[in-house]
Amino acid sequence: MTADGTLAGGPRLTVDVFAEPVRRVGGRWIAAFAFAWFGVWMAQLTPIQLLLPAQIQEQLKTDAWVQNVIAFGIISGISAVCAIVAFPVTGALSDRTTSRFGRRRPWIAAGALLFAVSLLLLGxxxxxxxxxxxxxxxxxxxxxxTAALTATISDQVPVDQRGYVSGWLSAPQAIGIIAGILLVTMLALGTFLGYAAMAVLLIVxxxxxxxxxxxxxxxxxxxxxxxRGMIDSLWISPKKYPDFGWTLLSRILVNFGNAFGTTLLLYFIEFGLHETPGQAQDDLLVLTLIYMVFVIAAALVLGxxxxxxxxxxxxxxLSSTLQAIAAIILAFVPLLSVAMVAAGLLGxxxxxxxxxxxxxxxxxxxxxxxxxKDLGIMNIATAVPQALAPLLGALLVFISGFAxxxxTAAVFAFAGAVAVSRVKAVR
Structure with missing residues (x-):
């Protein structure tokens, strides 16, 4: 630590860890942050989009898509319970960590190790x-x-830089999906090697x-x-903190809308557009590529x-409304060419x-x-919809078809737009 109260060798951090950051983070910080999220998203979303459904289908030994999706949805739903507990609890523990390595880094390291080892064993x-x-x-x-990694934004990034820095949380999501799918499919890695590759790249x-x-x-x-105090702190009253409540509700609704529109996309192409499994995977790659380009551009430029x-x-x-429009297009014009336009709007x-x-x-x-802890609660609104959407989506398809x-995806996305309009303290 230097004489002026900062840590040597990186961005200047005030001794008061609770103070609002005012010094802008540099290129080294942003690059390391972006690479970390790239590894995280690739390791999480490649299994969700490709490896896990294929592994489940291999175990069930059936081509009946409803059975496969319901099994996938049940496993995802159980994992959502883990997310509901792990996000705020580990966020709260990192808030109180007095390690000489800082509050967040020990949890980032521990989480990455647990994530990687679990992927290896999953395979x-x-x-x-x-x-x-x-x-x-x-x-x-x-x-x-991710609870610890997300908290570093509030800890170290000033308010007038957070949109741009958050873009480097978002853009790697799209790149991670396409990179993971390409790696597994083009190299024909199979289940175990696919999971192993995600685990190694996550750590790297x-x-x-x-x-x-x-x-x-x-x-x-x-x-x-x-x-008791920690348990009580996990409840944040929407009456006392309405802006937090409206933002959380908006995030839940929009992420459900997005998850309904994306997590069953492979099944939509194969069973809704009646394509062969091989062709469906190729078309999923094309749609994901289109989605990726627009996600990256929007995250970095508009952020x-x-x-x-x-x-x-x-x-x-505006972003929530665009997602609603994309879902409506898919509902009423189920064509691959139209799905490409919808993928761009959704991205x-x-x-x-x-x-x-x-x-x-x-x-x-x-x-x-x-x-x-508070951002951990916010993160629940991202992870849980992704986990629950396959099961709920399968039930919706069973009842009312892909349309x-x-x-439903459009309704959720637009409801999220309405919810965020109620926030008062932020323009």
């Missing part, structure tokens, strides 16, 4: 129970890692961020702790623009939403001393 499973157990452990590692890409300095919490700065204009709500409202809307909504979330937190699924 070895030959029973549905084993698949369920190790996917739950993998998602728990994901939650531990997260490691550089562990060398970014992290302000140390002194024991004297840590508030008294009790189990930065929201910083320049000092406005968040209008961008979140544009979701890329903007991911970047700007993350920046908005950091500005409505109730207490600077509990940023990790009903996409109409």
């Amino acid at each position: 070895l499973q030959t029973t549905m129970v084993g698949i369920g157990v190790f996917w739950c452990l993998a998602l728990t590692g994901f939650c531990v890692l 890409f997260v490691t550089p961020f562990l060398f970014i300095p992290d302000a140390v919490l002194l024991p004297s700065q840590r508030a008294p702790w009790s189990l 930065k623009l929201s910083d320049v204009l000092g406005r968040r709500k209008a961008f979140v409202f 544009l809307g979701y890329g903007c939403f991911l970047a700007v909504d993350q920046a908005l979330a950091t500005q409505v937190l109730p207490d600077p001393e509990t940023r990790g 009903g699924l996409f109409v």
